[in-house]
Amino acid sequence: MTNTSNRSVERAFKIVDELAENGSGGVSDLAGRLDMPVSTVHNYLQALVATGYITVEEKEYSTTTRFLEVGNQQRHRLEIFKVVSDKLQDIAAETGEHVTLMIEENDQCVIVAVQEGPDAVNLFAYPGARMPLHAAAPGKAILAHMPEDRVQEIIDRQGLIEMTNRTITDPDVLFEQLERIRDQGYAIDEGERIAGMVCISAPVLDKSDHIRGAICVCGPQSRIDEERREEIADIVKRSANVTQVNLDYV
Known part of the structure; x- marks a missing residue:
């Protein structure tokens, strides 16, 4: 796996960990808490939503029970x-x-x-x-x-x-x-x-x-x-x- 791929995985799980530890959050809120660009956080969140491990409601993102299943x-x-x-x-x-x-x-x-x-x-x-x-x-x-x-x-x-x-x-x-x-x-x-x-x-x-x-x-x-x-x-x-x-x- 390339360094770029490693960084992508690490960033995705940083977002997941932040949501798991502190509850739901909007894109801008998460970007501020993680010190990451808003556009980057938004892209990762969309990909995570597609996997079923993150859900979004009224622009607030949170983890799903897929983690409980795993x-x-x-x-x-x-x-x-x-x-x-x-x-x-x-x-x-x-x-x-x-x-x-x-x-x-x-x-x-x-x-x-x-x-x-x-x-x-x-x-x-x-x-x-x-x-x-x-x-x-x-x-x-x-x-x-x-x-x-x-x-x-x-x-x-x-x-x-x-x-x-x-x-x-x-x-x-x-x-x-x-x-x-x-x-x-x-x-x-x-x-x-x-x-x-x-x-x-x-x-x-x-x-x-x-x-x-x-x-x-x-x-x-x-x-x-x-x-x-x-x-x-x-x-x-x-x-x-x-x-x-x-x-x-x-």
Whole structure:
């Protein structure tokens, strides 16, 4: 693919990302937000509308549910989703909290499935949502089972962004914590991504000990004391172990 073609694809997806993140917009509005010529944005929008991924109503453009269709198709191809998705509801019922299944994709932690227990706090989490690996319990559970050189490459590419005043931003501290996670079999973050929330996560490995994802339970810090943390850690570790066995039969 030529450099011109590369730039065209990049520009098209910049427009898509802008619409996805900030909602609808007119041509001039989008051009200003993206610092691109109005005529260029207009041409890209017309092409995207023709594909069915963008729609226009009263000169306002927005993304369509075609992206939802594509995402769901990919999600159902994931072996770990096939194995875990039905069991997340049981975990949510047992803990009463917010439960997610996450994977690593393109150096980020991505939500694949969500279930909310009867006491769950609404975290506005949804399948496809992304977050830094180092700032979330499931991300750290995943990093802990990656080769150290790959973890360093992710740090070099993505950095250690500070999401709250408790986020780990020192690589040495992160590597120390990853070692502890491997030893204890689960990861925890205490307000590292969302202030006031505690998240506990266990890694899901396959029979070759390759990391496939992580199961995570999140709840308010005021509700998840030390005793409950141990209880939830046992639940997510047990669920991850069952998933590991079931992956052999997918």
